[in-house]
Amino acid sequence: MATTDTDIERYSYDVVVIGAGGSGLRAAIEARARGLKTAIISKSLFGKAHTVMAEGGAAAAMGNVNPNDNWQVHFRDTMRGGKFLNNPRMAELHAKEAPDRVWELEAWGALFDRTKDGKISQRNFGGHEYPRLAHVGDRTGLEMIRTLQQRVVALQQQDSYEFGDPEARIRVFAETTVTRLLKSTDGRIAGAFGYIRDTGKFVLFEAPTVVLATGGIGRTFKVTSNSWEYSGDGHALALLAGAKLMNMEFVQFHPTGMVWPPSVRGILVTESVRGDGGVLRNSEGKRFMFDYVPDVFRAQYAETEEEADRWYTDPDHNRRPPELLPRDEVARSINSEIKAGRGTPHGGVYLDIASRRSPEYILTRLPSMHHQFKELADVDITKEPMEIGPTCHYVMGGVEVDPDTAAASVPGLFAAGEVSGGMHGSNRLGGNSLSDLLVFGKRAGDGAADYIESLGGSAPAIVTDDVDVAVAEALAPLQRAEGESPYAVHAELQQRMNDLVGLIRREDQVKEALADLEKFKARAATVAVPGERAYNPGWHYSLDLRNMLLVAECVAMAALERQESRGGHTRDDYQEMSPEWRKVNLILSLHGDKIDMVHQPIPPLRADLLDLFEISELKKYMTKEELTGHRQAAELEEGH
Amino acid sequence: MGYLAKLRVWRGDAGSGELKDYKVEVNEGEVVLDVLHRLQATQASDLAIRWNCKAGKCGSCSMEINGMPRLGCMTRMSTFTEDETLTITPVRTFPVIRDLVTDVSFNYAKARQIPSFSPDPSIKPGEFRMQQEDVNRSQEFRKCIECFLCQNVCHVIRDHEENKESFAGPRFLMRIAELEMHPADEADRRDIAQDDFGLGFCNITKCCTDVCPEHIKITDNALIPMKERVAGRKYDPLVWLGSKISMRPKAKGTPAVPGKR
Numbered sequence: 086m087a088t089t090d091t092d093i094e095r096y097s098y099d100v101v102v103i104g105a106g107g108s109g110l111r112a113a114i115e116a117r118a119r120g121l122k123t124a125i126i127s128k129s130l131f132g133k134a135h136t137v138m139a140e141g142g143a144a145a146a147m148g149n150v151n152p153n154d155n156w157q158v159h160f161r162d163t164m165r166g167g168k169f170l171n172n173p174r175m176a177e178l179h180a181k182e183a184p185d186r187v188w189e190l191e192a193w194g195a196l197f198d199r200t201k202d203g204k205i206s207q208r209n210f211g212g213h214e215y216p217r218l219a220h221v222g223d224r225t226g227l228e229m230i231r232t233l234q235q236r237v238v239a240l241q242q243q244d245s246y247e248f249g250d251p252e253a254r255i256r257v258f259a260e261t262t263v264t265r266l267l268k269s270t271d272g273r274i275a276g277a278f279g280y281i282r283d284t285g286k287f288v289l290f291e292a293p294t295v296v297l298a299t300g301g302i303g304r305t306f307k308v309t310s311n312s313w314e315y316s317g318d319g320h321a322l323a324l325l326a327g328a329k330l331m332n333m334e335f336v337q338f339h340p341t342g343m344v345w346p347p348s349v350r351g352i353l354v355t356e357s358v359r360g361d362g363g364v365l366r367n368s369e370g371k372r373f374m375f376d377y378v379p380d381v382f383r384a385q386y387a388e389t390e391e392e393a394d395r396w397y398t399d400p401d402h403n404r405r406p407p408e409l410l411p412r413d414e415v416a417r418s419i420n421s422e423i424k425a426g427r428g429t430p431h432g433g434v435y436l437d438i439a440s441r442r443s444p445e446y447i448l449t450r451l452p453s454m455h456h457q458f459k460e461l462a463d464v465d466i467t468k469e470p471m472e473i474g475p476t477c478h479y480v481m482g483g484v485e486v487d488p489d490t491a492a493a494s495v496p497g498l499f500a501a502g503e504v505s506g507g508m509h510g511s512n513r514l515g516g517n518s519l520s521d522l523l524v525f526g527k528r529a530g531d532g533a534a535d536y537i538e539s540l541g542g543s544a545p546a547i548v549t550d551d552v553d554v555a556v557a558e559a560l561a562p563l564q565r566a567e568g569e570s571p572y573a574v575h576a577e578l579q580q581r582m583n584d585l586v587g588l589i590r591r592e593d594q595v596k597e598a599l600a601d602l603e604k605f606k607a608r609a610a611t612v613a614v615p616g617e618r619a620y621n622p623g624w625h626y627s628l629d630l631r632n633m634l635l636v637a638e639c640v641a642m643a644a645l646e647r648q649e650s651r652g653g654h655t656r657d658d659y660q661e662m663s664p665e666w667r668k669v670n671l672i673l674s675l676h677g678d679k680i681d682m683v684h685q686p687i688p689p690l691r692a693d694l695l696d697l698f699e700i701s702e703l704k705k706y707m708t709k710e711e712l713t714g715h716r717q718a719a720e721l722e723e724g725h
Numbered sequence: 726m727g728y729l730a731k732l733r734v735w736r737g738d739a740g741s742g743e744l745k746d747y748k749v750e751v752n753e754g755e756v757v758l759d760v761l762h763r764l765q766a767t768q769a770s771d772l773a774i775r776w777n778c779k780a781g782k783c784g785s786c787s788m789e790i791n792g793m794p795r796l797g798c799m800t801r802m803s804t805f806t807e808d809e810t811l812t813i814t815p816v817r818t819f820p821v822i823r824d825l826v827t828d829v830s831f832n833y834a835k836a837r838q839i840p841s842f843s844p845d846p847s848i849k850p851g852e853f854r855m856q857q858e859d860v861n862r863s864q865e866f867r868k869c870i871e872c873f874l875c876q877n878v879c880h881v882i883r884d885h886e887e888n889k890e891s892f893a894g895p896r897f898l899m900r901i902a903e904l905e906m907h908p909a910d911e912a913d914r915r916d917i918a919q920d921d922f923g924l925g926f927c928n929i930t931k932c933c934t935d936v937c938p939e940h941i942k943i944t945d946n947a948l949i950p951m952k953e954r955v956a957g958r959k960y961d962p963l964v965w966l967g968s969k970i971s972m973r974p975k976a977k978g979t980p981a982v983p984g985k986r
Contacts, residue, residue, distance in 0.1 A: 192844060283826075
């Protein structure tokens with residue numbers, strides 16, 4: 086296809102879901118169940134979305150392994166993990182609805198690992214008080230994506246029987262990328278514009294609702310567990326459409342990524358290794374996590390190796406091993422050990438399960454990890470420890486949404502899963518992502534359906550000029566005769582973000598990053614890509630750059646602004662957690678070329694949710710005024 | 726440590742193409758996909774490659790390396806000598822889109838023909854009870870990452886375009902086996918496995934099992950047991966007699982094949 090061809094394929098749908106991972110597919114299934122004509126836009130082939138890489142499991146308080154578990158306990162764990170910055174309504178809905186969403190998968194054919202009495206088995210994970218993660222070995226994400234994919238196929242088969250057309254009401258547009266959302270003159274969502282990878286052709290979807298389910302931003306950082314798709318597309322599309330992002334400073338660095346060989350640096354090593362008995366040791370052989378239990382968690386974590394080891398078999402009478410602290414704590418501790426010169430030869434620390442569990446146990450519980458290390462690093466994890474270090478894994482920040490409907494501030498726009506913000510506060514617990522995708526994917530599908538009903542048949546119309554602008558923007562890199570390669574700009578961006586806005590941040594460094602980003606933006610505006618339109622990765626990269634740069638700027642701006650350390654935001658120059666900062670969400674929006682940032686008060690914790698915690702715990706996080714409604718408020722006055 | 730690898734990479738589209746020679750730097754521990762990415766970044770920005778996770782979990786980067794169907798992300802450069810020329814071509818069974826990317830829509834069409842999971846509708850979500858030993862068999866098949874290397878290598882369709890209509894390929898015959906062995910599934914797909922999806926074409930050469938990056942025993946654990954189940958149904962004299970004298974409802978629980986009937 087010629088680089089000047091502006092032909093556009095046109096489609097009309099009720100709901101356009103951008104993203105075909107867990108949240109996108111769950112949203113589409115719900116929209117279709119509500120009788121709506123639904124398109125699923127998949128950046129990759131159907132069934133390859135980043136969800137396949139999730140390993141550990143889906144957290145849901147089913148109480149199959151420990152009957153003491155319930156939604157209140159899950160809610161508490163989630164709030165603690167997020168250092169109480171979570172949107173409490175989202176954390177509540179998530180904890181309440183996750184079991185139903187997991188059980189539903191089973192009714193669609195998922196085969197989770199079982200307990201002895203035939204129920205879904207649940208495993209331990211960092212920050213979860215009880216065994217809570219429904220899992221399939223260490224490939225739970227694959228099971229989830231395949232189940233949802235096969236559910237979509239089942240719905241298509243129903244349409245095939247009923248209408249003779251499997252795509253009558255739900256269609257997957259594989260290898261298709263959206264570059265712009267389109268709005269009506271009165272500011273409502275009216276459609277989406279993009280290109281089809283195979284042919285390079287442009288495609289236009291006219292639709293009154295768009296559900297963003299595009300995942301995260303990890304590709305902005307050099308060392309990451311994320312795939313190439315994670316270029317912050319949904320975050321950027323939302324900003325460009327006038328929606329708001331929140332809490333973008335909170336980026337999760339997973340404590341255990343591979344560190345050697347260099348080509349696999351960043352690939353995820355599942356937290357299940359620790360949940361199933363693996364421990365972290367430094368170069369001196371010491372289990373160093375006992376030295377890093379922060380005050381707010383001291384009551385829940387073991388102080389000796391003996392107690393920690395007893396916990397695996399007798400969790401009711403012993404406290405948890407500190408290796409199972411929330412991810413932000415473990416990542417920072419590993420970083421400190423390496424900085425203190427107690428790291429491994431390749432700049433990580435040791436994760437050891439070989440000396441603690443039998444080879445048979447390891448092979449049953451962690452088959453993917455065994456395979457991954459054997460194939461990629463020549464390490465047999467049943468015999469030797471792994472070398473691991475922090476890797477960029479997840480962004481807690483995202484599109485600001487209404488908790489119940491997943492609606493963004495732009496009418497007709499919805500967001501679910503990693504691209505949305507609020508649910509996980511400043512740090513996500515392992516296992517809470519897969520359940521988040523299901524709970525809020527379904528809610529986004531419902532939200533879109535309710536919104537369409539409220540329109541009463543009137544469809545917002547796209548503005549033709551906007552389509553012309555989108556076409557010109559997409560063609561620009563192909564039409565430049567000379568310019569830099571997008572690969573070079575991207576590689577430098579990743580390195581700078583890693584070095585300057587990574588796990589540990591400092592004012593001067595973040596400022597340096599923001600200055601660099603201005604230069605990268607100028608360079609990105611002049612990249613040129615040779616070749617045709619059909620399946621041209623250089624072209625795709627050049628278009629993704631816009632999104633990565635926007636997202637990187639949001640992360641850096643918010644990281645500079647928040648003068649405290651909390652969850653996935655650690656400031657070397659402001660190391661304490663501040664109750665005053667806890668009350669603030671940083672909200673970002675785009676005006677012209679400029680990103681604006683405002684402080685917005687966080688929603689208060691409802692009295693009944695507040696009362697789920699002991700006041701002695703809450704006062705570590707909150708100001709006295711926030712606790713006046715608590716059932717134990719009198720204790721504060723007595724000076725306890 | 727680093728050296729220059731000699732690569733011959735197939736470049737072209739559905740119309741025409743050729744092998745092109747490149748020399749690309751290789752560093753310690755790298756896999757073929759790393760080297761192709763470096764080729765993209767430094768010499769051929771428009772080289773089409775399909776990839777996602779680079780960790781052997783998504784099954785996107787299927788290609789043929791020196792004629793062997795492999796995942797680019799799980800093939801270490803250290804398995805080749807430094808002076809060896811690596812010939813990298815797209816998978817052969819599916820039509821080329823561009824360079825190393827092929828049109829694998831055949832697989833998605835077949836997936837859509839296999840009647841879906843059919844549980845007892847009276848069992849509510851949350852009420853399923855299954856023992857681990859009963860789910861083990863289907864769980865093995867659900868490890869499949871849909872790289873379609875088994876489909877690519879299977880001689881029934883590798884050089885026989887004419888068989889594609891009537892043969893679903895190892896991946897989807899395994900999907901049928903998975904549903905047949907699923908403890909909560911109630912449908913009977915034995916007849917259609919043979920009649921609509923071409924189980925009989927398979928003559929158990931195990932090529933599919935050999936190339937499976939997940940080491941699923943496709944032939945031994947899925948295809949052969951399915952053949953036995955089909956034979957049991959088709960050739961069991963009592964079943965045959967029953968069907969002749971209408972003692973048993975014919976093909977009870979056999980679902981229609983979507984798009985075919």
